[in-house]
Amino acid sequence: MPRKPGRATTSPATPNERFDIRDVAKRAGVSVATVSRTVNKVPTVNALLAARVNEAIRDLDYFPNTQARALVSGRSRLLGLLVPDITNPFFPELIKRFERAAVEQGYELLIGSTDDDSDLQHVLRRMIERNVDGVAVMTFGAEDPVLDELSHRHVPMVFVDVSKTDFPQDVLLVNYGQGMLEALQHLAALGHRDIGFISGPLKEHSALIRREAFLASMRQSGCTAREDLVLEGDHQLEGGMYGMTSLLRLPHPPTAVLCSNDMTAIGALRTLQQRGFRVPDDMSLVGFDDIHLSEFVHPPLTTVRMSQTEIAQSAVRALLSRIEQTTPRSAPQFFPISTRLIIRETTAPPALTRRPRF
Amino acid sequence: MPRKPGRATTSPATPNERFDIRDVAKRAGVSVATVSRTVNKVPTVNALLAARVNEAIRDLDYFPNTQARALVSGRSRLLGLLVPDITNPFFPELIKRFERAAVEQGYELLIGSTDDDSDLQHVLRRMIERNVDGVAVMTFGAEDPVLDELSHRHVPMVFVDVSKTDFPQDVLLVNYGQGMLEALQHLAALGHRDIGFISGPLKEHSALIRREAFLASMRQSGCTAREDLVLEGDHQLEGGMYGMTSLLRLPHPPTAVLCSNDMTAIGALRTLQQRGFRVPDDMSLVGFDDIHLSEFVHPPLTTVRMSQTEIAQSAVRALLSRIEQTTPRSAPQFFPISTRLIIRETTAPPALTRRPRF
DNA sequence: CCCATCAGAGTAATCGTTTTCCAGCGCCCC
DNA sequence: GGGGCGCTGGAAAACGATTACTCTGATGGG
Numbered sequence: 017m018p019r020k021p022g023r024a025t026t027s028p029a030t031p032n033e034r035f036d037i038r039d040v041a042k043r044a045g046v047s048v049a050t051v052s053r054t055v056n057k058v059p060t061v062n063a064l065l066a067a068r069v070n071e072a073i074r075d076l077d078y079f080p081n082t083q084a085r086a087l088v089s090g091r092s093r094l095l096g097l098l099v100p101d102i103t104n105p106f107f108p109e110l111i112k113r114f115e116r117a118a119v120e121q122g123y124e125l126l127i128g129s130t131d132d133d134s135d136l137q138h139v140l141r142r143m144i145e146r147n148v149d150g151v152a153v154m155t156f157g158a159e160d161p162v163l164d165e166l167s168h169r170h171v172p173m174v175f176v177d178v179s180k181t182d183f184p185q186d187v188l189l190v191n192y193g194q195g196m197l198e199a200l201q202h203l204a205a206l207g208h209r210d211i212g213f214i215s216g217p218l219k220e221h222s223a224l225i226r227r228e229a230f231l232a233s234m235r236q237s238g239c240t241a242r243e244d245l246v247l248e249g250d251h252q253l254e255g256g257m258y259g260m261t262s263l264l265r266l267p268h269p270p271t272a273v274l275c276s277n278d279m280t281a282i283g284a285l286r287t288l289q290q291r292g293f294r295v296p297d298d299m300s301l302v303g304f305d306d307i308h309l310s311e312f313v314h315p316p317l318t319t320v321r322m323s324q325t326e327i328a329q330s331a332v333r334a335l336l337s338r339i340e341q342t343t344p345r346s347a348p349q350f351f352p353i354s355t356r357l358i359i360r361e362t363t364a365p366p367a368l369t370r371r372p373r374f
Numbered sequence: 375m376p377r378k379p380g381r382a383t384t385s386p387a388t389p390n391e392r393f394d395i396r397d398v399a400k401r402a403g404v405s406v407a408t409v410s411r412t413v414n415k416v417p418t419v420n421a422l423l424a425a426r427v428n429e430a431i432r433d434l435d436y437f438p439n440t441q442a443r444a445l446v447s448g449r450s451r452l453l454g455l456l457v458p459d460i461t462n463p464f465f466p467e468l469i470k471r472f473e474r475a476a477v478e479q480g481y482e483l484l485i486g487s488t489d490d491d492s493d494l495q496h497v498l499r500r501m502i503e504r505n506v507d508g509v510a511v512m513t514f515g516a517e518d519p520v521l522d523e524l525s526h527r528h529v530p531m532v533f534v535d536v537s538k539t540d541f542p543q544d545v546l547l548v549n550y551g552q553g554m555l556e557a558l559q560h561l562a563a564l565g566h567r568d569i570g571f572i573s574g575p576l577k578e579h580s581a582l583i584r585r586e587a588f589l590a591s592m593r594q595s596g597c598t599a600r601e602d603l604v605l606e607g608d609h610q611l612e613g614g615m616y617g618m619t620s621l622l623r624l625p626h627p628p629t630a631v632l633c634s635n636d637m638t639a640i641g642a643l644r645t646l647q648q649r650g651f652r653v654p655d656d657m658s659l660v661g662f663d664d665i666h667l668s669e670f671v672h673p674p675l676t677t678v679r680m681s682q683t684e685i686a687q688s689a690v691r692a693l694l695s696r697i698e699q700t701t702p703r704s705a706p707q708f709f710p711i712s713t714r715l716i717i718r719e720t721t722a723p724p725a726l727t728r729r730p731r732f
Numbered sequence: 733c734c735c736a737t738c739a740g741a742g743t744a745a746t747c748g749t750t751t752t753c754c755a756g757c758g759c760c761c762c
Numbered sequence: 763g764g765g766g767c768g769c770t771g772g773a774a775a776a777c778g779a780t781t782a783c784t785c786t787g788a789t790g791g792g
Contacts, residue, residue: 036778052780083777086441257670411771442777737788751776
C-alpha cells in the first residue's frame, strides 16, 4: 500500500498537503539523511546538493515536523513561564518580552498562571508532560518545594529572587534596594518622615522580599520605619484601596506611602481621590514596577522601574545556556537586574498644616 | 546493548528517571499494547489486567510522552489563540478563561500576540509548525487572507465576528447592538442628544464592526449621529485621551461619549479629569468590554459587558467539535455572545447650562 | 602505482507511542 | 464432542525526524 494513498486522486480539493522529509529527498534526488543535514546546516554537505535540497524544500514548502524532531532529539523547544497572575498588567508586559526573546531563539512559550494557590502543582504537571526544556519561575521569590519535581528531572530553571542564599539554581537578582533607596531619599529630601508601605500578599515570597527591601532601605536612609505604617496588601487594586483606607484611619497617618507594586499604588490613589484627598499635595505616593498604566493614571505615578526587557532576556539567556550545555551542571549563575526611580507627579513636599479630614 | 545503559549504576544521583510504556509493560507483565489500551481507556481490556497496569503506572509514576503521542496520532493537543495585543487588559482576562477551558479538555494554549501589524504571518507560521489542532482568532473581526494558510491545511478555526456574511468558518457572533442600544437608550433617557463615539483603529475589523454597531444603534434609538462626533482611536489609553481632547475642542462638544472599549474610555476619563471636567456631571462616559479595571477607576465606569467566559467556552467548544469530527466539514456554526449594559457612575443627565471652559 | 585515509552520502536503527492485524482460547450450539 | 465465532491480548508496523554506522570514491603519500 502506498504511504500516502491517492494523494492527488482522492482529494482534489486539497491542494496543500503536508510534505515530509522523504518527499523532499525524492524530489531533490538525494537521501533523507542529506535533507536532514541540509536543514540542520551540517557543514559536510556538498554545496551543490544543498542547493538542490533547498530548492526542493522551497518548491514543496516543506518544514520539519516538530513532534518527530522533539521525539528523537528529546527536546521540545518549549519554555515554561510561571507567573502568579496573568491578569496583573505587569505580567502581560513581561510575557510579551519573554515571548519575543524565546521566539528569537526558536523556542515557544507555555504560560502557566498559578493564580490563587495550589494550581502550581497542576501547572507544573502540564509543563512536565509537555516536556518543557526549561522553566522561568517569575513568581518573584518562590522556591516552592513543589518545584523539586522539576529539578529531579533536571529541567533547567531560572528564578527571580530567592530567599535561601545557597539556592542551587540560576537566579535573577533584582536589586530592589537600589530603587527603594532612591525613592526613600527622594521622599526624605522632600521632607517626608512618616512613610508608609503597603506590601503584597506575604505568603508570596515576592512580597516578603520587597517588604524586606523597604525596611532595609529605610534603615539605610536613616529613617525609622513605624511598624503601624507597614501593611499587607495583595498586589492588586483592592489591596491598595484597602491598605490606604487603613492608613488614613490611623491617628497619625503617613505623609507618603510606598507600594509594593504599581497596582497597589493605583488602588491607593483611587481611595485617596474617592475621599477627596489630593495627590501629591495631601499625600505622596510611590509605586513599584513601572507598568505601562502608571504613566497614564492621573496624576502620573512616580514609581521604581524594574526593566522587564532585562528580566526576560536574562532569563531566556540563562535557560538556553543550561539547555545547550551537556556537561554536568556547573555552579549557579546570578544575573543582576537593576531598578531605578522614575519621578512623575505623585510626590511633593508634605503639607505642613495637614489634618486628615474625616 | 541495553536500551537504557546502566540506569542504576552510572547515575545514582538521578532518582527520578523517566519511564516509558515498555517499563510499565514489563512491570505489569503485559504487552505494551495492553498498557496503551489501558491508558486510553479502551473498553476491551480485562479489568484484572487493567488493575495490574494501573498499579505499575502508579508505582513508576509513568505518563505518556506527549510528542510520541502527537507524532503517531497526528494531533498535538495544542490550541492556538490569536490576540491583537496581550498588553491590553481585556486579553489577559480572556486568555485566562480560555486557558481554563482548554486545559479542562486536555489541551494546551499557544498564544500569539499579533501586536502591530505583519507579525501575524510569523505568528501563524509558528502555530502551523507546532501543528496546532485549532486556532481561535480573537482579533475581533479579522478574516485576514493570511489565515488562508490555515484553512488550506484544514486547521479548524473559530472567529469573533466577521464582516462577510458567507464566511465558511465557525463564528462567535457578538451581539454588539444589544449592549450598545441599551447604553444609548440609557443615555437618551438621561437627556443626552449629542453623543460622541471614539472607535478603535479602523484597520482592525474589530473596531469597524463596533463602530457600525454604534451607528446602527443610534439610528435604532432614534438619534441622529453627528458625523463630527465619531472619531478614530486605537483601543488604548492614548487613543481615548487624544480622542477626548479632539471632542472637547469642538464648537459643540457632545454631552456623552461612548467608547469602543474600556481602555479608550479610561483614557478619555483621564483627559477629562486632567482638564478639570467632572465626570459624570460635565460629561457622561460609557465604555465597552467591562474589564476588571473599569470597576476600579474613579468614578467606576459605566460600560457594556461582553462575557469573556462565554466567548472562551464557546470558542473552545467550537474548536473541539471540529477537531473531533472526522466527517467532511459541515456547515459553519454560529455562537451568539450577548452583551449588556452595566450602569456604574460615569453617566448622569447632561449639565443644562454647560459651557466648555477653554 | 598501490594502499591508506578521508570526505561525503546513503542505509537503517531509533525515539515512544498508537493501532492494525492475527493468534489463541473459551464458549455456544448443534 | 467438534466446529465456528467472538473476545483478548500480543507482535509489529507505522508516525517523521536524527544520527551512528557503512560504503563508495577520491586523494595523497610512499
